């Protein structure tokens with residue numbers, strides 16, 4: 287594993303305004319998690335699940351990514 291596989295494969299998840307979504311992210315290496323639009327950033331520690339809870343506010347499509355390397359994990363469509 288080279289730290290570049292994303293599972294499940296990136297897709298778009300719908301989130302209604304006012305609804306909450308909890309993401310649990312586990313990386314095989316230390317990294318940084320960034321949820322665009324929600325401006326949530328969190329440290330990912332190798333092998334350790336990190337969870338973030340997001341509440342839909344502004345309608346739009348937002349990317350969830352890591353920074354090292356830059357990988358897109360999913361998109362959140364707030365409607």
Ligand SMILES: [Cu+2]
Nearest residue numbers: 320321351353
């Ligand atoms: Cu980012």
